[in-house]
Amino acid sequence: MTQFAPGDLVRIRDDYPPGHIRTPIYLRGKEGVVERYFGAFGNPEVLAYNLKGPKKDLYKIRFRAADVWPDYQGSPKDVIEADIYEHWLEKLA
Amino acid sequence: MSGDHHHHHDHGHGHAHSPPQPDDKVHSYYQILSIALKELLIEKNVVTAAEVRRFIEARDSITPANGARVIARAWVDPAFRARLLEDANKAVGELGFEMTTARLVAVENTQEAHNVVVCTLCSCYPRDLLGLPPAWYKSRAYRARIVREPRAVLQEFGTELSDDVALHVHDSTADIRFLVLPRRPAGTQHMSEAELAALVTRDSMIGVTVLDQVA
Amino acid sequence: MRSPQDIGGLPEGPVDTSEHSLTFWEKQADGLRAAVGAKGLMSSHESRRAIESLGHDAMERLTYYERWTAALSRQMVDRGVLTQDEIDAKVAQVRQRLHDSGELELAPGEAEKFA
The missing domain is CATH 3.90.330.10 (Nitrile hydratase alpha /Thiocyanate hydrolase gamma)
Known part of the structure; x- marks a missing residue:
């Protein structure tokens, strides 16, 4: 029933709306892989204003550090993992 | 050993520290703002002093x-x-x-x-x-x-x-x-x-x- | 475009890895925030939004619990629990009381922060 499954290739929306956002700027527009599904959680972008709204599916997304930072100085094995709500994810073919 | 962690570490991070002592002086604007907020919220029965104390004790525990x-x-x-x-x-x-x-x-x-x-x-x-x-x-x-x-x-x-x-x-x-x-x-x-x-x-x-x- | 708290990847200097115990007032501030949160008057999400709304300047200059305290003050006004006039009046009253009792020893630059 969820929109994404572990192993799916995704891109973080390259979008810059105003307001309270929990998707860090350094990950926007970056491509990663769904590592796991955590369940549906209250949407912080709505809860931050003491409003109610539908719960959002939350996923752990794994990014290669070298994909996030083109000049990354580390091991090519290094990854960044972040928890991203469904409405920030775009499926890649 | 390949693939293992190498580690030199001697500065004692992460060990217990003595609890902070009450400072008998107030030094900053935000300290005063914090005291003022606490007093107002207690006066208005939003929170009680005992509740604040219990949360501090719970954190310390x-x-x-x-x-x-x-x-x-x-x-x-x-x-x-x-x-x-x-x-x-x-x-x-x-x-x-x-x-x-x-x-x-x-x-x-x-x-x-x-x-x-x-x-x-x-x-x-x-x-x-x-x-x-x-x-x-x-x-x-x-x-x-x-x-x-x-x-x-x-x-x-x-x-x-x-x-x-x-x-x-x-x-x-x-x-x-x-x-x-x-x-x-x-x-x-x-x-x-x-x-x-x-x-x-x-x-x-x-x-x-x-x-x-x-x- | 970049929110003041959104700092992942920005250049910064070395990490100060030394330990700092919380001061007495910081513990008090932490307990007060927790007690208000338990009353449903400030969720962690609202707290973060309130801190972000303090702006870039506050994010860089204020300490952690100073930001929390500023955010709590703003949140109490936003939620209609307190008015800004009440807060300003109480701050002046507390300052005077601490001055009279000899407990006030403002650090340089602090006096200018009062309304």
């Missing part, structure tokens, strides 16, 4: 020793370790620890992978298990750099990782709090669970250090 007990149990009991990785909230509950506000997820260090935790957007931290975060965890320098140059930051904590080890940086951007399950140090085969727990530091459960081999 949670220390990294709680997390250390969880780690030691996971080292000696493979079934518990599996439950911890499957559903950490439930597993820590078996030891009497309650995650009141967030979902806890344990991430396991192995010979191939090392985990380190940050919250770049604020300072999310598994407070219900480890207590309040250290000052450096909340600092701009740590939050900004650990996702950009994590190996350089780990070196500042005295931690050298081989390039064969995949470094996983977990940015706690949402409702999940992460607990690093460190590798059990070599030379501890004969230790009791309580002795093992005494080896586990706060910083090793955040992932900025690894645990020293026991001589």
Whole structure:
């Protein structure tokens, strides 16, 4: 029933709306892989204003550090993992 | 040894400190604002002084020793370790620890992978298990750099990782709090669970250090 | 475009890895925030939004618990629990009281922060 499954290739929306956002700027527009599904959680972008709204599916997304930072100085094995709500994810073919 | 962690570490991070003493002077505007807010909220019956005191005492009662007990149990009991990785909230509950506000997820260090935790957007931290975060965890320098140059930051904590080890940086951007399950140090085969727990530091459960081999 | 708290990847200096115990007032501030949160008057999400709304300047200059305290003040006004006039009046009253009792020893630069 969820929109994404572990192993799916995704891109973080390259979008810059105003307001309270929990998707860090350094990950926007970056491509990663769904590592796991955590369940549906209250949407912080709505809860931050003491409003109610539908719960959002939350996923752990794994990014290669070298994909996030083109000049990354580390091991090519290094990854960044972040928890991203469904409405920030775009499926890649 | 290829793929292993190398570590030189002698500055004693993550150990107990004496509790702060009341300062008999007030030095700043925000200190006064905090006192004013507390007095107003008590006058308006929004909170009571006893409630504030109970929350302070509850915070003081949670220390990294709680997390250390969880780690030691996971080292000696493979079934518990599996439950911890499957559903950490439930597993820590078996030891009497309650995650009141967030979902806890344990991430396991192995010979191939090392985990380190940050919250770049604020300072999310598994407070219900480890207590309040250290000052450096909340600092701009740590939050900004650990996702950009994590190996350089780990070196500042005295931690050298081989390039064969995949470094996983977990940015706690949402409702999940992460607990690093460190590798059990070599030379501890004969230790009791309580002795093992005494080896586990706060910083090793955040992932900025690894645990020293026991001589 | 970049919110003040969104600092992942920005250049910064070395991490100060030394330990700092919380001061007495910071513990008080932490307990007060927790007590208000338990009343449903400030969720962690609202707290973060309130801190972000303090702006880039505050994010860089204020300490952690100073930001929390400023955010709590703003949140109490936003939620209609307190008014800004009440807060300003109480701050002046507390300052005077601490001055009279000899407990006030403002650090340099602090006096200018009062309204």
